[in-house]
Amino acid sequence: MEEKYNKQLQEARGKFLVFLQDEVTLPNGKTAVREMVLHPGAVAILAVTENQEIIFVKQYRYPVREVLFEIPAGKLEGKEDPFFSAQRELEEETGFQALQWEKLGTFYSTPGFSNEIMHLYLAQGLVQKKAHPDPDEIIEYQAIPFDQALRMASQGEIKDAKTMIGILWLAAGKKLTVD
C-alpha cells in the first residue's frame, strides 16, 4: 500500500514546522499530490491529584482564536527523551513535580496531514513547586474533579483531542478494572 516519494513541489520552513507538498507514486502506478507539515513531536501529561482532580491549563490558542482547557503539553526540544520532556513541561506550566509516572500511550494527532506524534503520560503523587512558563506562553492552571472533566469532555467544553484522549482513557481504564 506504500506511496513512494517522487518529487518535491513546495517547501516552506518555519521555526518548528516544515510545510511540504510532494508528488508521490501510488501502488497502482498513478501519481498523486500529498501535502503535510513536519512536526518535532510532543508530550502531554494527565496529572491527577490524590483527590482525583485533573490539572488543566487554560491557554489562548492562536490557530483557533480561542482560549482552551487542555492538559499540560509541549513540543519535544531537539533529541530530548519524551519522558524528560513531560517532566519539564509539567513543571514549567503548572509548577508540579510528580513522584509516579506511567506512559499511557503514543499516537498521531492527525496523520492525514502531519507526522506529529504525541506521547501521553499519567502523572501522580504531585508535589507543588513553582511554575516558570516560557516567556511567550501565558498559562493559568486549574484543578478540576475527574467527573466534572469527563462531563466537560462529553459536552464540548473541552475541545482539545489529546485532552479528550487523556480523560476518556482514564474513564475507560476505570471501567476495564471494574469488569
Added chain:
Amino acid sequence: MEEKYNKQLQEARGKFLVFLQDEVTLPNGKTAVREMVLHPGAVAILAVTENQEIIFVKQYRYPVREVLFEIPAGKLEGKEDPFFSAQRELEEETGFQALQWEKLGTFYSTPGFSNEIMHLYLAQGLVQKKAHPDPDEIIEYQAIPFDQALRMASQGEIKDAKTMIGILWLAAGKKLTVD
C-alpha cells in the same frame, strides 16, 4: 489572554492546506511568532455493527510513512454540512449506509498548530452498499469486535487520535450508562 495579529511573515498555499507564519502581539505588549496550518475541517465516523463490531479502514498515511487502522474519515468539501460529509465519507470508504446517526462531539485535532476541527459521529443500523473511494485513495475496510478494538487502542496498535477518541468514547460512555 487574546493574541492579536500583527503582520504576516510567511504564507504557502497547498491544495487544501495553507501554511502561515504570523507575528502576533501578546496581552503583555510583547511580540511572538506563531506558525500554523489552516485546514478545511473534517469528519470521522464510528460505525458500529449490530454485533458490536467497529468498522475500520486500513490506509497508507504518507506523512507518517505507515499503514494505519483508522475509523472512516475525510475532509469537508467546500461549505458542505458536516453531517452530509459524514454520510458521504462512510459510504465512499466502506460502502455502508447507516440508518441511525448521532453526533458524538467536535474537537480540535491539534490546536497548537492547526485549526483543523473534527466532527465525530456514531453510525448504527448499517446497510451494505458498494464502496467507491476517491481515485487516489487505496482503502480496505475491516470489522473488528469492540473489545478487541479497545485492546488495540490501549496497546498502541491503533495510533490515530480520532480513532482512539471514538473507541474510548464508546468505552467511557458504556461506563457512564452503568453508573
